[in-house]
Amino acid sequence: MSEPVLSTRGLGRVFRVRGHDGPAELHALSEIEITCHPGRSLGVLGESGCGKTTLNRILLALDKPTTGEVAFRGKALGSLSRREMRDYRRSVQPVFQNPFSSLNPRMRVKHIVAEPLVAATGMSRADIRARVAEVLSAVGLPPEDGERFPNQFSGGQRQRIAIARAISSSPQLLLLDEPVSSQDISIRAQILNLLKELQEDFGIGSVFVSHDLATVRFMCDEVIVIYLGRIVEHGPVGKICETPDHPYTRALLAAALPADPDRQEAGIKPIGEIPSPLDPPAGCAYHPRCPFARDICKAERPRLTDPGDGSQVACHMTHAKDW
Amino acid sequence: MSVPLLSIRDLTVRVGPSQNAPVIIEDVSLDLQPGETLGLVGESGSGKSTLGMSILRLAAPPLDKGTSGSIIYKGRDVRKLSNRNLHTLRGGEISMILQDPMASLNPVFSIGAQLKEALRRVPSHRDLDGAAANALAEVKIPSPRSRLKSYPHQMSGGMRQRIVSAIALAQTPELLICDEPTTSLDVTIQYQFLELLAELQKAHHMAMLFITHDFGVVAKTCDRVAIMYAGQIVETGPVREIFHNPRHWYTRALLASVPRTDEKPARLPQITGAPPSVTRRPSGCRFHPRCEAASALCSTEPKFEIVAEGHALRCFHPAGGGA
Numbered sequence: 001m002s003e004p005v006l007s008t009r010g011l012g013r014v015f016r017v018r019g020h021d022g023p024a025e026l027h028a029l030s031e032i033e034i035t036c037h038p039g040r041s042l043g044v045l046g047e048s049g050c051g052k053t054t055l056n057r058i059l060l061a062l063d064k065p066t067t068g069e070v071a072f073r074g075k076a077l078g079s080l081s082r083r084e085m086r087d088y089r090r091s092v093q094p095v096f097q098n099p100f101s102s103l104n105p106r107m108r109v110k111h112i113v114a115e116p117l118v119a120a121t122g123m124s125r126a127d128i129r130a131r132v133a134e135v136l137s138a139v140g141l142p143p144e145d146g147e148r149f150p151n152q153f154s155g156g157q158r159q160r161i162a163i164a165r166a167i168s169s170s171p172q173l174l175l176l177d178e179p180v181s182s183q184d185i186s187i188r189a190q191i192l193n194l195l196k197e198l199q200e201d202f203g204i205g206s207v208f209v210s211h212d213l214a215t216v217r218f219m220c221d222e223v224i225v226i227y228l229g230r231i232v233e234h235g236p237v238g239k240i241c242e243t244p245d246h247p248y249t250r251a252l253l254a255a256a257l258p259a260d261p262d263r264q265e266a267g268i269k270p271i272g273e274i275p276s277p278l279d280p281p282a283g284c285a286y287h288p289r290c291p292f293a294r295d296i297c298k299a300e301r302p303r304l305t306d307p308g309d310g311s312q313v314a315c316h317m318t319h320a321k322d323w
Numbered sequence: 324m325s326v327p328l329l330s331i332r333d334l335t336v337r338v339g340p341s342q343n344a345p346v347i348i349e350d351v352s353l354d355l356q357p358g359e360t361l362g363l364v365g366e367s368g369s370g371k372s373t374l375g376m377s378i379l380r381l382a383a384p385p386l387d388k389g390t391s392g393s394i395i396y397k398g399r400d401v402r403k404l405s406n407r408n409l410h411t412l413r414g415g416e417i418s419m420i421l422q423d424p425m426a427s428l429n430p431v432f433s434i435g436a437q438l439k440e441a442l443r444r445v446p447s448h449r450d451l452d453g454a455a456a457n458a459l460a461e462v463k464i465p466s467p468r469s470r471l472k473s474y475p476h477q478m479s480g481g482m483r484q485r486i487v488s489a490i491a492l493a494q495t496p497e498l499l500i501c502d503e504p505t506t507s508l509d510v511t512i513q514y515q516f517l518e519l520l521a522e523l524q525k526a527h528h529m530a531m532l533f534i535t536h537d538f539g540v541v542a543k544t545c546d547r548v549a550i551m552y553a554g555q556i557v558e559t560g561p562v563r564e565i566f567h568n569p570r571h572w573y574t575r576a577l578l579a580s581v582p583r584t585d586e587k588p589a590r591l592p593q594i595t596g597a598p599p600s601v602t603r604r605p606s607g608c609r610f611h612p613r614c615e616a617a618s619a620l621c622s623t624e625p626k627f628e629i630v631a632e633g634h635a636l637r638c639f640h641p642a643g644g645g646a
Contacts, residue, residue, distance in 0.1 A: 184598060189592065218591060251511050253584065257540060263542075
């Protein structure tokens with residue numbers, strides 16, 4: 001496989017916060033290992049409090065990890081020169097969830113889309129103008145729309161503008177943070193198709209953050225499932241969405257309600273609440289919600305290991321195979 | 324069929340009494356039988372929330388003034404009720420759960436105080452604390468007695484939504500209007516809340532009007548479904564019939580565009596364009612500018628016609644037909 005654009009090793013982020021009784025540590029992320037290749041899409045599946053946002057911020061170099069590191073083309077972010085850092089910013093571009101807050105209302109669309117070009121490339125004005133028109137038509141907007149302001153567009157069109165901005169600097173990796181969850185249902189398919197088309201046409205890789213198994217199935221090649229800041233399962237998208245091993249992934253599968261009243265529900269019914277990341281359960285963090293939990297799950301944290309098919313699962317019981 | 328619990332006829336809601344005022348809901352008629360669940364599906368701006376609010380006469384005053392048609396609940400027209408009778412209807416016979424539980428609950432009063440405010444209206448309750456604790460136990464809040472003293476901010480989103488349902492059910496209503504009650508919840512929590520709602524519905528023999536944009540939720544919870552587009556009901560029928568044999572092109576296209584966990588198509592079937600804003604709705608069939616089957620006829624007004632038992636739609640060229 002080609003050289004990874006971005007990879008992380010032993011990534012962890014601890015926030016020092018004021019807890020109920022004195023200062024406390026919040027482990028937002030622990031031991032996150034991901035590898036992003038050009039042209040491939042990695043899904044990050046998790047619910048609120050799992051650390052998706054922190055991961056996104058670290059990958060965008062808006063926040064620094066407490067342990068481990070992010071490497072850009074094999075070189076740690078901390079050791080990049082200014083010039084290389086500029087190249088990093090050009091190569092890794094975000095699309096956020098809500099285009100009503102991610103587009104500056106006082107900037108014309110052409111300036112919004114040109115921003116990454118002005119900031120991270122040395123392109124001339126004329127080249128920038130041509131590039132803006134090119135990417136606007138690539139996302140399905142007429143180039144004249146460049147003269148307008150964000151409030152003149154619908155939610156779906158705004159998300160197209162955000163995508164145009166993200167691809168204008170010809171990035172190698174897109175960080176997509178729930179890019180369709182704020183969109184109307186008839187618009188979602190349009191945006192998902194557009195993102196997929198752009199990734200295929202330009203060979204862009206992506207990290208696709210979502211809580212919805214079905215969207216991940218459509219968009220991604222590979223998936224990591226995060227629960228309370230740790231990877232609990234990692235594998236190809238087909239396995240994660242059809243025959244997952246980890247009980248949490250199986251609960252997510254049951255919770256992804258199929259749009260068909262006759263289809264039998266897959267997975268295991270989810271139970272219990274998501275614990276506070278300030279006070280995570282000992283052992284396997286999922287054990288209070290897990291119908292298979294045994295004593296070992298309460299005492300010892302399971303490691304990510306291969307259940308025998310090349311994927312990775314962090315679960316004592318999956319490996320025990322006696323449930 | 325038995326006498327409907329709720330019967331809405333030719334409901335039209337405008338922004339103000341003028342005939343030229345923008346129309347939010349147009350010519351909506353629907354029946355709800357005792358104990359059944361009707362799903363109301365639509366995108367933002369389709370008028371589905373306004374419809375829910377209008378049933379309880381809770382829509383903003385200009386909308387209330389611009390309302391025509393009838394809303395018959397148990398033989399009485401809600402639109403002709405005195406304020407005193409409306410007061411006993413709201414919460415007493417028809418109750419409501421809204422999207423954001425934090426906005427429904429008052430942050431400065433304890434859970435117990437807010438629950439007792441509703442329970443106090445039931446004359447048979449002598450021991451209010453006991454009744455409140457029982458109500459919390461019914462929605463599966465652990466250690467209910469001590470929880471009565473908690474405040475909304477001390478609870479998770481899923482728990483808050485359960486508290487809201489306990490308040491909504493305090494006076495044992497016969498109709499519960501749920502306006503996207505799970506949109507703000509995590510998927511594994513949504514699943515559990517839907518199961519709880521189904522249990523409560525059975526225990527209380529309530530009818531439910533379930534407003535949502537999620538077809539998975541409809542498939543799991545509803546008996547019948549009505550699809551709204553640009554202020555009109557475009558198709559309605561039993562859930563199985565609508566999911567397996569959608570006849571309106573909007574319903575059909577929308578259902579086809581939803582990603583699935585068990586399939587990975589190269590592209591999702593998508594609907595072009597965006598839903599029209601309230602002031603720019605097209606004439607004739609509201610969907611015709613986006614419809615693949617549209618003809619010249621479609622710019623004239625289609626009638627709402629019954630095509631099979633309980634299955635009706637507003638379309639000149641119904642799709643399919645075979646089962």
